[in-house]
Amino acid sequence: MLTGKQKSFLRSEAHHLQPIFQVGKGGVNQAMIKQIEEALEARELLKVSILQNNDxxxxxxxxxxxxxxxxxxxxxxxxxxxxxxxxxxxxKIILPKAKA
Structure with a gap:
C-alpha cells in the first residue's frame, strides 16, 4: 500500500509518460492483464488510457x-x-520512505 507522499512522487514521475495500453470496447481481459503485468515488470510505472468506446x-x-x-x-x-x-x-524507481 502506497502512502500519500509516495503516490504524489509517482504521479510526478508518470507526468511525462505516454499511455502504452488502451482499454477499448472489449474491456479488460486476461490477455491485456498479462501484457500489462509484463510491461510493469519492465517499467514499474505506466499509463493506460480508457477509450471513449468503452462502456x-x-x-x-x-x-x-x-x-x-x-x-x-x-x-x-x-x-x-x-x-x-x-x-x-x-x-528503477526508489520511493520516498514511509514514516513509521
Whole structure:
C-alpha cells in the first residue's frame, strides 16, 4: 500500500509518460492483464488510457487492472490510469520512505 507522499512522487514521475495500453470496447481481459503485468515488470510505472468506446465505469476498469496485475493504482484522472508495481528484476524507481 502506497502512502500519500509516495503516490504524489509517482504521479510526478508518470507526468511525462505516454499511455502504452488502451482499454477499448472489449474491456479488460486476461490477455491485456498479462501484457500489462509484463510491461510493469519492465517499467514499474505506466499509463493506460480508457477509450471513449468503452462502456464500463472508469473506476471499475482501473480497479480490475490493478487487482488483476497486483499493481497499486496511483491515479485515475479523466480517462487515464496510472499503475505502479515494484519490479523484481528491473528496479528503477526508489520511493520516498514511509514514516513509521
Amino acid at each position: 464500463d465505469d472508469k473506476k471499475e476498469v482501473a480497479t480490475a487492472l490493478a487487482e488483476g496485475t497486483g499493481a497499486d493504482l496511483v491515479q485515475l484522472i479523466g480517462s487515464t490510469i496510472v499503475l505502479y508495481k515494484e519490479s523484481v528484476n528491473n528496479k
